[in-house]
Amino acid sequence: MKVSVIGATGYGGIELIRLLQHHPHMHVVSVHSSSQAGVSLHDVYPHIEERFVLRDIRSDDIEGELVFLATPPGVSSEWTPKLLAAGHKVIDLSGDFRLRDGNVYAKWYKKTPPSEEMFKQAVYGLTEWNREHIAKANIVANPGCYPTATLLGLAPLVIQKWVVSDSIIVDAKSGVSGAGRGVSLGVHFAETNENVKIYKVNTHQHIPEIEQMLGDWNDQIGPITFSTHLIPMTRGIMATIYAEAACIVSVDRIIELYEETYKHCPFVRVREAGSFPCTKDVYGSNYCDIGIAYDERTNRITVVSVIDNLMKGAAGQAVQNANVMFGFDEQTGLTAMPMYP
Amino acid sequence: MKVSVIGATGYGGIELIRLLQHHPHMHVVSVHSSSQAGVSLHDVYPHIEERFVLRDIRSDDIEGELVFLATPPGVSSEWTPKLLAAGHKVIDLSGDFRLRDGNVYAKWYKKTPPSEEMFKQAVYGLTEWNREHIAKANIVANPGCYPTATLLGLAPLVIQKWVVSDSIIVDAKSGVSGAGRGVSLGVHFAETNENVKIYKVNTHQHIPEIEQMLGDWNDQIGPITFSTHLIPMTRGIMATIYAEAACIVSVDRIIELYEETYKHCPFVRVREAGSFPCTKDVYGSNYCDIGIAYDERTNRITVVSVIDNLMKGAAGQAVQNANVMFGFDEQTGLTAMPMYP
Amino acid sequence: MKVSVIGATGYGGIELIRLLQHHPHMHVVSVHSSSQAGVSLHDVYPHIEERFVLRDIRSDDIEGELVFLATPPGVSSEWTPKLLAAGHKVIDLSGDFRLRDGNVYAKWYKKTPPSEEMFKQAVYGLTEWNREHIAKANIVANPGCYPTATLLGLAPLVIQKWVVSDSIIVDAKSGVSGAGRGVSLGVHFAETNENVKIYKVNTHQHIPEIEQMLGDWNDQIGPITFSTHLIPMTRGIMATIYAEAACIVSVDRIIELYEETYKHCPFVRVREAGSFPCTKDVYGSNYCDIGIAYDERTNRITVVSVIDNLMKGAAGQAVQNANVMFGFDEQTGLTAMPMYP
Amino acid sequence: MKVSVIGATGYGGIELIRLLQHHPHMHVVSVHSSSQAGVSLHDVYPHIEERFVLRDIRSDDIEGELVFLATPPGVSSEWTPKLLAAGHKVIDLSGDFRLRDGNVYAKWYKKTPPSEEMFKQAVYGLTEWNREHIAKANIVANPGCYPTATLLGLAPLVIQKWVVSDSIIVDAKSGVSGAGRGVSLGVHFAETNENVKIYKVNTHQHIPEIEQMLGDWNDQIGPITFSTHLIPMTRGIMATIYAEAACIVSVDRIIELYEETYKHCPFVRVREAGSFPCTKDVYGSNYCDIGIAYDERTNRITVVSVIDNLMKGAAGQAVQNANVMFGFDEQTGLTAMPMYP
Incomplete structure (x- = not known):
């Protein structure tokens, strides 16, 4: 076609x-x-x-x-x-x-x-x-790049109501390609290299996008805190997600939930306990890799969700959606392994 | 001497x-x-x-x-x-x-x-x-590099009890020099460049150091969530700190508190409302720069605290302490401006 | 198979x-x-x-x-x-x-x-x-990564005897992945980032490999000067090649020679006059891109040859050779476009 | 003043x-x-x-x-x-x-x-x-940044006529800050990171500046080949200089000449045989570090000259000149050690 x-x-x-x-x-x-x-x-x-x-x-x-x-x-x-x-x-x-x-x-x-x-x-x-x-x-x-990483990382917990509804904080880090190809001082190499910047604090346009989907899954979910940081790399997003556990959980139980939830999702890969993905693990691929921790001291769950912002965060997911729209296998044209290193 | x-x-x-x-x-x-x-x-x-x-x-x-x-x-x-x-x-x-x-x-x-x-x-x-x-x-x-950025960023809020005692989450990002000069796969350029990694999730040895000082300031403060990320740069730490407000606050009121608290601290610089520091703003200097946001939607305060991990996070603060120990002006030998870019 | x-x-x-x-x-x-x-x-x-x-x-x-x-x-x-x-x-x-x-x-x-x-x-x-x-x-x-970039860049000129036989100087720049995955201070991020290093000056083991092939093509070619530099990136090699013209040439004439020479070589791409490839133009692909300049002031030809050191400089060319060995089309499995950015 | x-x-x-x-x-x-x-x-x-x-x-x-x-x-x-x-x-x-x-x-x-x-x-x-x-x-x-590195690297050889007059080739590599703070696609992080680019091939405006000074030192020196490359770092220039020896030389003899020439020049540091400077060795300082090799196989001398382009290549040398103009010690205000790493 x-x-x-x-x-x-x-x-x-x-x-x-x-x-x-x-x-x-x-x-x-x-x-x-x-x-x-x-x-x-x-x-x-x-x-x-x-x-x-x-x-x-x-x-x-x-x-x-x-x-x-x-x-x-x-x-x-x-x-x-x-x-x-x-x-x-x-x-x-x-x-x-x-x-x-x-x-x-x-x-x-x-x-x-x-x-x-x-x-x-x-x-x-x-x-x-x-x-x-x-x-x-x-x-x-x-979907936007940040919402993709965040929502895939949060979905099972929010849908199952395993997290306290107003406790979600997302600290996201993105490579510079997410800002697009337009020129500005904000993407100048000499200003961006050897530097971390926080931007659009509490005002990023991806906040309502994330909250709309979370609300569809669980109408008790309150507003989230969502921060975006620009880091000196070209591709990749990591969303580090924090939420308070709403019931008795363990890291194994949570991982089991994620594996069950995503068992028919070839692009979502859940790490075993103690292992966390880095952005390079999905570089150039359509994967979303997820790692999970639970801390008894604080009763908080930490979810680490990584994508390539131009792939699963943009063009890759677009092709995935096109496959679904036109009846092709969801993975068609998207099975390249991440490029490493 | x-x-x-x-x-x-x-x-x-x-x-x-x-x-x-x-x-x-x-x-x-x-x-x-x-x-x-x-x-x-x-x-x-x-x-x-x-x-x-x-x-x-x-x-x-x-x-x-x-x-x-x-x-x-x-x-x-x-x-x-x-x-x-x-x-x-x-x-x-x-x-x-x-x-x-x-x-x-x-x-x-x-x-x-x-x-x-x-x-x-x-x-x-x-x-x-x-x-x-x-x-x-x-x-x-x-002090450790992460505790320095975190504690200077949290002190006024914790001492004044303006934050809910068990609501503190610190998401910290560090350059690779913080790992020291020893060789390992974890600091190999090809593994670290174009990559963000989370490490020592809930197990970083700086957690008890931070909690001990917070406890000295305010004995109701509970355990904190503290995450560390390695990002592809050499120097610099950013601690993005989240906490729930425990009383009616505004960003202006919080900034006023910080300015008052640190008015005799030449190395702590507080940003005006709407402005946030990046790590390059303190590169090669002994400054700790702090920016603050308050989000009415979530009732959360965000504090952004940046240092050069080898300066205020290590050698710079050591010289500052030596100055104090031996009766010299605290700033002696430490007044170099940040190097930019 | x-x-x-x-x-x-x-x-x-x-x-x-x-x-x-x-x-x-x-x-x-x-x-x-x-x-x-x-x-x-x-x-x-x-x-x-x-x-x-x-x-x-x-x-x-x-x-x-x-x-x-x-x-x-x-x-x-x-x-x-x-x-x-x-x-x-x-x-x-x-x-x-x-x-x-x-x-x-x-x-x-x-x-x-x-x-x-x-x-x-x-x-x-x-x-x-x-x-x-x-x-x-x-x-x-x-072939080695440096020899691949250098030899493809030099072949037409050396074979046609268009360059003075003892005038060849190759200044090569490589990303750090070329050093392999072994750990050493030389690949430590903090030592390599924001840095250019020259190494193995006049002693790189790729020198005899290049000279052997040049000698096969033209037995009058003398020893070459070949320098290698480590630059702060993961993948990519650029060989900037200098040689004195041995006959009357023009940039158009040289480009014509290269296009003719490589017309049946799908992985060698020659740029038009005034355009030069950067390493990102071949990132993740098996291409070798070549740009050419001729300077009348000095009577010198400059050839710029870029490859991805892990692709055309290693695994990509290995697969290309495997295709040839077993009778498959040379491009089989190697037609992915460069990843940009 | x-x-x-x-x-x-x-x-x-x-x-x-x-x-x-x-x-x-x-x-x-x-x-x-x-x-x-x-x-x-x-x-x-x-x-x-x-x-x-x-x-x-x-x-x-x-x-x-x-x-x-x-x-x-x-x-x-x-x-x-x-x-x-x-x-x-x-x-x-x-x-x-x-x-x-x-x-x-x-x-x-x-x-x-x-x-x-x-x-x-x-x-x-x-x-x-x-x-x-x-x-x-x-x-x-x-002086320009490239001419500073190049001329300090070439002066002794050119003045002593130890190199063949039309044999000089300079391959220079620069960090992105050399392009200034203006915004353009050429300095966009995503286009510059993980990339090496050659630019202004044979047309860089620093060519006549270098040739003018070389001609003052030795009126037989012919036009030079001078290439500039943009590499993914913020600060630093390395000029790798190639020239044919015009007389019998050894690396020790050349180093001796350089040490003698620059013995009253506190900002020019000559490396011992076998050691070559990298740009990080002068980061943030006013030094120009020089390393030398001689290859008997090719009878060529290689000089490696590094500076911080914003220091000895711009502001540092400007202050050094101001000191000389107004009768202060040449080093006044310029003695900071390089920042490492």
Whole structure:
């Protein structure tokens, strides 16, 4: 089947093209960029051999049953209605369709929300937890990188109500590619190297996305504390998650719960007791690796969840969702091992 | 005055030598290393011009009123009694004298503790909070790098009882130099670069050190959750500290408290509301920079505390303590600005 | 077909396993390690799912038509005769069989050379230049990482005698993974990060390997100057090659020569005039990208040749050679695009 | 004495302010920035305590006997005449006054050159080689970072005519801070990390600067090949210099020459035979460390010269020149040891 990528020159876009190059069923037929239309993709990324010429975003020029939108906030809310009208299905990697409430979107994104009707059609694409709806969806809102790591790390505990409902704190660390390819002092090498920075303290737009899903799973869950740190590496996210145990637990019992929960999820791997994943363990792959600790002294559970932010946190999960939407095996085109070191 | 450095070839030792090179009152007269005795320090560190020859650790060969011990755990518990008997004062950068309870030491360090008498003499060298005792001490137990960042970040809130006593979670991130100069797979560049690792989950030996001091300040404080992460940089620690507010607070009110508390502490700098320090802001300096947020949604306070682990977290604070012990201005030799970028 | 990997726990070995996971014709049946026999590979590398147990190196326990040796110097010279006798073909990623002269080997490697008979059987596996012999070989000596980048960058000029025979200088820069997984101060993160080091000045064991091949192409080529630098990254080699033009040339003419030379070499990509590759352009792929400049002021040609040292510089080229040896398309299993960023 | 810094918000400017903070004789009285006038320097660089407000560049507002210009190309050619007329002395860290020939400047900088009269007044500030003229100068053209490392590395050989006059090749590697604080894709962390890039091949504006000085020392020296590479670190330059020996030499004899040449140069340190400096050996210091090899096989000399590009390559050498201009000891304010690690 034919697919298109809009926003092909960003890091999410180029990762999609890398993944789809070897996909047995999906074939990229057109790539689009509003800022660089007319330019060869090879001129933007000389490491790419294929001689795509970037096209402008015009609906009559977009081909394929499926369109991936890897665009900045605000773009897909404009384009998705047109694409749907023209008969395409859409997977949106931006945050435009992840929240269901326009007011919440407006508050955290500081942008005009999509229409309520669009929101209703959009299905949240945390694949492991939404396969049935994704399979029937016309719009999939691909989750944010931080929410993916956090939600996969928290789901079993929240659903089982094993954690105190207002005790969740997530301390997340991300590589710099998560900030995208746009230039700014914040991504300047000399400012970022040999440095850790906390940013958007208590104001990150992924907070409502995480809380919405947690609330769907367990309506008693209160607001969470969620902090994001930029660390000097290119790829990778680690979410270190803290929560108070709400019942008698042990690390073995929790790990058993996670293994049971994710037994049919080939991309979620749970570590045995005492072992914790590092981001390099998932580098370049679609895995989410999870490690768990329980401390009797404090009665707190610590969950460590790692992903590659451009894979399971963006393009990888988008392809996983595309597989589900079109009836292919979920792992198709995504089974590459992590690259180490 | 004359001073000696034992353990001169480690990162703490070499940083002491760098700092003392320009100290107007202290002069390094001998440097010691059990593993490399007889070798010129210049051969170990070609960037050093001074032509010290490393001496073995033999008490009759150690000169100076003051001896800095920058040695691995277990060494200073053996050597300190001999040094005291020979009339030296001691600043110990290792963890041997930081805990007051031999059983706690044995549990977390898995080593034989120093004698109770030695413990009694040792003064905990968190300079800002212990100047009077340090001034009279014969043994100063220089704090660990993580405890320094954490305790300076928590002190005002804990002392004032503005936080719920069992709600403290510390998520700490450190550069690799904190692991010392010893070789292991854990510090191999190819394993550490482009990677974040959590380590010693709930078992780090700095946990009892932090809890002991918190308990001194406020005996209701319960056990804390404290996690340590290795990130791909050489120097720097960030402690992101979370706690539930125990009373009605605002970010302005908390910042006011911190500014008041630290107004006579030249090395502690408090940020204005909305501004948070990164580790580069203190690179190569003795500062501890602190930023504060309060989130009404969760009623949680977030404190961000950064230090250079080899400076305020080790050698810098050791010199600061030496200044206090010998009646010099606390800042002597320590006023270099951070190096940026 | 079945293959085995000896030395599976090193970086070359683990990269082979990553590549062969998706090879349509080759299947890894046993992995071996003298130092960690009996241990599960998953315990050494938790990112690997497959549950191989590392076996000792015992000839009666090694399966498969083909054995990859990814071992330190000196191991394959001992094991290869046994493996050949047992009917295996061998691709050796170490330097043991690359030189044809035992005295040269002994001088540069400071080890006892393999027997002359073994040397005679070994075929140098610079795939692009030796396909016919590789196709018939029982032992392929897989080229070193530096020689691969250097020789592919120099071949057309040397063969055509377009450069002055004693004018070649190669300034090479490598990521730290090239040093292998063994621990030492030289690969300690804190010593390597924020640092460039030159090493083995004029004594690198890859010098005779490069000169031997250059001499085969053009017997007038004199000794070369070849310098190696360690830079703070994990993967990648750049060889910046300088040589004096021996005839009237232009950058366009040289590029034409390279394109003509490599037109049937899918893994060698030549840049257009004015464009130069960086190591990230080949990250995780089997490509060797080449850029060329000619400076009229100095009459010197500059060739910039980049590879991923663990791919085209080790495991990737080994698989490429295996494909040639067993009659598969040269690109089989090696067509993944570079990972960017 | 009072000094001003124009261009205070760039990396050269902020390093000047760091160095001058502890200078016993020079005191920064005003800091200027055309782009951020009116802003507090603390708001631009929160790590700085001093509460300078950035002033615009207006000649009647600039104080002090000496003005440091740490501005982009083209600014100081405009401002220096005004500053001289107002009675200031000037040290220019940009490239505007380094070349003596306006046509050469125009060709390599693609900008209108300063007037010939201005060129005549400007003294090239490679301190070790021009102390007498610097002492009397009104304008010092502070050398570029690459020329400093290269020229100090080449001077003895070129002056003594120990190298073949047209055989010099310089392969230089630089950290990213050398590109300045301006934002661009070229300094984006995700594009620069895990990457080596060659840039400005045969066209770097430092080429004529190096050749001019070499020509002053030895008028037979021909054009040089000079390549620049960006490597993933913040600070540091290594110049690896290759040249053919023009007479019978040995490594010991060459080292002796260097030691003799630089015996009164406290910032140039020559390594003993077999030892080579890395950039970390000079990190944060004003040293230039030099190592030397001679290869009998090729009759080539290799010189390895390292500096901190922001120190000896910019602000450090500027302060060194200021010391010479105003009669202070050359080392004043510059004796800090390198920071390691």
